[in-house]
Amino acid sequence: MARMSAEERRESVIRAAMHEFARGGYHGTSTEAIAKRVGVSQPYLFRLFPNKQAIFQAASERCLKDMREHFATAVEGLHGEAAHQAMANAYTRLITEDPDKLQMQLQMYVAVAAAEAAGDHEFGEAVRSGWMELWDTAHLPLGGNPEETTVFMAYGMLINVLAAMGFPFEHRVWEGFYPSARVTGRLEV
Template structure:
């Protein structure tokens, strides 16, 4: 396996481990074990744990952006919104680590910012801003539509992370196609 392929496997493992344990609760040893490499080898690929976390954050949000872009391709307006919502719902059902990684990102940034460390927040905000920009363009550069779509997305994240089942009344305000099915 090349160094780039190994780096990719570390990022995938980091998403899984950080999604489950959060930034503070995840050891680089756990990531190394999941990948099947030594801990010192991880540090040849990434300078530190924070760099691994940021790579996982950036990948998670890039994957989400890709899901949105593919869903909205060739669509406009309400059709694009519905297609993106359905695609996101599938993403969080099919790959729950992506949802958990997003939630862990917000918690890690809040914790770091509270302690005066802005590096993590700056990088996470830059990655999230790319997602906002992509969604904004996919929705015709309509600020209200972009804000509404992402606000619903954050509500979906919260309800899914809290474990509300698909048929629960809290989902009643969503498009039928965008309600979780698992």
């Protein structure tokens, strides 16, 4: 079996951290749990990252990057309504197939709010910057229209809330989004 490089190990820590933080949040997740999931010691974990906050920040950045890449891939060569539908479908597939992405997003927003309330604005700035890159990834294919982008992102946030609360896709609450969802059991536009 080939030995992992430090960069490969770092990547595995970020993926494990996303999973653990998605489930337990920043304060409810121990670095011991992350190290155990990866199969490394805590001291090794801290050779890769200076502290727990740096691990959480790396997991947050990865979560936003993964979403941007999903949007960008979905809209290649598309604009307007076709881009809107492609991104909506890509996003709903992403959070359906990888619930950690949804949970990690929600944990990021909670962590930013807590950090801001405590006077720590650095983490919030980093997450806001990543979120604005996500906004821009959606904005241009939607025609550069701020209202269209706002509506698209607002629907995404409502989808986050409904999915996090556990509303099954066949529930009537989804009808306004995707009328066919009740018939197919999937959130395809």
